[in-house]
Amino acid sequence: MPELRPTFPQGDARNAIVEAALAVFAAEGFHGAGTRQIAQAAGVSQPLLNHHFGGKEALWRVVGEQITADFMAFMTDAVDLALPPGDGVTAMLRAYLAFWKARPLSFRFNLWRRLDGLQDERVSRSEQMTRPVVAFMQRAQDAGFIRNDLPPGLAAIMGGALVQFLLDSQLEIRAALAVTGDEGLADEDAIGHIVRLLRAPS
Amino acid sequence: MPELRPTFPQGDARNAIVEAALAVFAAEGFHGAGTRQIAQAAGVSQPLLNHHFGGKEALWRVVGEQITADFMAFMTDAVDLALPPGDGVTAMLRAYLAFWKARPLSFRFNLWRRLDGLQDERVSRSEQMTRPVVAFMQRAQDAGFIRNDLPPGLAAIMGGALVQFLLDSQLEIRAALAVTGDEGLADEDAIGHIVRLLRAPS
DNA sequence: CCTATCGCTGATCGATTGATCAGTCAACGC
């Protein structure tokens, strides 16, 4: 009877390592982060990483999978398919924005994963994260909520692009495109404008 | 009389190194790329990198500065301030898209630079690259070309975001958001839709 | 023909990497 995880002692050191690994990986990327650095941030010794996770690669994978799982659970709860298309899109975009704004480290880790990720996960994981947004926009367009002078799929991409860009400008690099003014745009306002732009004329 | 560059022999080996460095850096990032790997790709020995550029960091900087210079020159030529705002925005977005589509390695290197770049260039360089687009959109909005129900600056961000996302989906990760169909959207069509979306009602 | 110069390379440096090993210590069953 094979057991997927070796022993899993349920110690809090494990969680501390994952937490520290998220912080260091988010700041430095996979190749830039060192196992000693992660261990120090977690307050443990370096061999403990290998003892619990089996290696640096495996630790990276655990961090990434936890982010993916959290995101999927959050979006599943937030998305209400019973809402009318208009409110549904707005709620979904809001949830997407709120999730990542509350987890800047996870957001940056995900940016790394698009470039620096291990070979076999570069596409699948990153793709999986944005797919709910795009799929939901697609659904709204199919329901006739999106203006009909846009080719199928473009509105979905636009919605994802705009929200993603809001995140980029607010989380990743401070003032990367600080042309919107000093304090930037409130999320609610920005999402409202995005939805109105893509909405079919009433 | 100080000379900025040590000797600068104007050999073609130098260009070969820069070219190989762009390819390897684009694929692996700064920390992921090795000087021996770059040297092998350029067909030279590894100490030659240090001889010509003084180190890995300096080589990274040279590659980045060349991309920035090429981009600035290209956009300066492509942007015609005499055009009416509508044609001007379209032409500018087209030029931006064409530049990066013709240089996928430079595009990916620039993605790296946002995360993996050396500390002092992380903001400035990346900011410098998108600023022309945003600034030009801003100008078009000031001229009354952009619909007036958008807060100042948001249209500029939207234009930049949408074009950037077109690039992402086409260059960086194949089929990252392949929801637009099999062959994707033609650039001219996509840009036309974006401009029409943001344009003031006639 | 000699030599100084310059582009360039093989060999090697110390430092740091991720991973491993032997061994300590506390907790627990008997």
Add this chain to the structure above:
DNA sequence: GCGTTGACTGATCAATCGATCAGCGATAGG
């Protein structure tokens, strides 16, 4: 009390990193 188990650490491993050094070979000036 005793032995076993397992989380955990200091010390150390081979491998690789970027950088350096001495020297090769071709070329140009005298």
